[in-house]
Amino acid sequence: MGFFIDYAYDYINKNKEELSRDNIEIIETREDTIIILSDGLGTTTRKARTMLEGGATLYETIETITSTLPFCNVRKLAYSTLTILKISKSGKTHIVEYDNPPVFFIRDGRLVNLNKKERIIHGKKILESKVQLIKGDSIVLVSDGVINAGEGEVLTSGWQWENVAKYLVKQSKIEKCSKLISKRVIDTANFLSNEKPGDDTSIVVVKARETEKLQVFTGPPKDQNDDSKLVQKILQSKGKKIICGGTAANIVSRETGRDIEVDVTTGTDEVPPVAKIEGFDLVTEGVLTLSKVLENIDDYLVDTHLKDSSWSSQSKDGASRLTKLFIEDCTHMHFYVGEAINKAHQNPDLPDLGIKTQVIKGIKERLENMGKKVTIEYY
Numbered sequence: 001m002g003f004f005i006d007y008a009y010d011y012i013n014k015n016k017e018e019l020s021r022d023n024i025e026i027i028e029t030r031e032d033t034i035i036i037l038s039d040g041l042g043t044t045t046r047k048a049r050t051m052l053e054g055g056a057t058l059y060e061t062i063e064t065i066t067s068t069l070p071f072c073n074v075r076k077l078a079y080s081t082l083t084i085l086k087i088s089k090s091g092k093t094h095i096v097e098y099d100n101p102p103v104f105f106i107r108d109g110r111l112v113n114l115n116k117k118e119r120i121i122h123g124k125k126i127l128e129s130k131v132q133l134i135k136g137d138s139i140v141l142v143s144d145g146v147i148n149a150g151e152g153e154v155l156t157s158g159w160q161w162e163n164v165a166k167y168l169v170k171q172s173k174i175e176k177c178s179k180l181i182s183k184r185v186i187d188t189a190n191f192l193s194n195e196k197p198g199d200d201t202s203i204v205v206v207k208a209r210e211t212e213k214l215q216v217f218t219g220p221p222k223d224q225n226d227d228s229k230l231v232q233k234i235l236q237s238k239g240k241k242i243i244c245g246g247t248a249a250n251i252v253s254r255e256t257g258r259d260i261e262v263d264v265t266t267g268t269d270e271v272p273p274v275a276k277i278e279g280f281d282l283v284t285e286g287v288l289t290l291s292k293v294l295e296n297i298d299d300y301l302v303d304t305h306l307k308d309s310s311w312s313s314q315s316k317d318g319a320s321r322l323t324k325l326f327i328e329d330c331t332h333m334h335f336y337v338g339e340a341i342n343k344a345h346q347n348p349d350l351p352d353l354g355i356k357t358q359v360i361k362g363i364k365e366r367l368e369n370m371g372k373k374v375t376i377e378y379y
Helices: 042-053 058-066 161-174 178-192 226-236 246-256 287-302 318-327 355-369
Strands: 004-012 022-028 032-039 081-088 092-098 104-107 117-121 124-132 138-142 201-209 213-218 240-244 282-284 332-337 373-378
Touching: 004 022, 004 032, 004 178, 022 042, 022 201, 032 042, 032 138, 032 201, 042 058, 042 081, 058 081, 058 092, 058 117, 058 124, 081 138, 081 201, 104 161, 138 161, 138 178, 161 178, 178 201, 213 226, 213 246, 226 246, 226 332, 240 246, 240 318, 282 318, 287 318, 287 355, 318 355, 332 355, 355 373
Parallel strands: 213 240, 213 332, 240 282, 332 373
Antiparallel strands: 004 201, 022 032, 032 081, 081 092, 092 124, 104 138, 117 124, 138 201
């Protein structure tokens, strides 16, 4: 296939509502990535997930669900809507739509109309389309809260599908990361609604993007005899190479004979300065920097106002640069974690798990929830 399926989603609830009627489900199987967006009944997405995980085809799933979906004959509206996106490992994509806003498909920087076939199943009109993804393609699913954002507030008739499409095309040219696009759309929808959304507002963004690998070395191995082997393994690996920690940097310097050059201008009150070693893309301090990265990621995930985030992708400090690499500039990440005991990294409340280990596990969990592939190798 030659690319990575990068997906992300965001949502905000209707003003003064604690529970959302929008539902998003992501299913990863050995063969497919399946994304479900429903507006209305939570049972719709749960039923779809159960059937698809059980091996049912997309058609069988839709047939079963549509047979039970209620419909308002007075308002001529479905009580629950549904969009299902099924992407195989080869990039073959099957899309089924029922009463949600039409999906957006973007290729080569422009909106492309999908060849949709209409089916009538249990009296309900289903739109079905198939496409072979290529690198650079984007598919976006939204609930009607996005299309109607700002209605009665900033905009008389809401944001509208055509205007959302123009915005998505523009963002697809600027951003390579799905999460940044999904957050920007939600941020804009919230702004248009004066932060009082009139409906639940949800988006799922899928991008077929270049695979980008990141290798991260932190902490000395328990056995010093592994130092040389580990450094050579990292040097021979593909992708960008990062060192987190002074001891790890010293090991690399010793084993390669390459100097460490500290850039004192990059330090802050919270994070020590970064350094340079030939052959490595970034060298930072260890636990303090990684802890700040975890904090940045958490801030990023919960803050819909990107402009107000506590970190900037343009900042030169080590934590901001690592955060950008982790969120925007990688699809796959591999940690090489040395397990030699550092008493400064031990938490008395977690006698068997050092602070560094906990921080790395936290970063792994957050990045995996963003659809990235993260592995940890201990030494």
